[in-house]
Amino acid sequence: MTASPPQREPEAEAEAEPEPARAVTEDVAVITTPSPPVEPPRRQAQILTTIVAAGPQGLRPAEVRQATGVPQGTVASALNGLVKRGQVRKVQDRYVATGEKR
Secondary structure: OOOOOOOOOHHHHHHHOOOHHHHHHHHOOOOOOOOOOOOOOHHHHHHHHHHHHHHHHOEOHHHHHHHHOOOHHHHHHHHHHHHHHOOEEEEOOEEEEOOOOO
16 A cells, blocks of 8 residues: 555645736726716816806807907817817807706
8 A cells, every 4th residue: 555645725825826807907007988977178168157147148259269369269168068078059040058967
């Protein structure tokens, strides 16, 4: 009769070997991306406030520029952003607030 090697418990083996997934994730920095802002950016908020104050007749882009002092390209970009958010809609050549807050 020959002596058999001592049997090892399976739990002891699992503890001795590092878990590959844990070893990899511990060395990697986790980068989270910020969620898109709920409120519109500052200039969009300024333009939205101006359009809301204008009432149901709305404002033309030139009138928005005059009222806010925001440059022409910025007004056009901000108005497009507000339309995409559903906060402003274009009615013929004017922009009117929809009353939605996003």
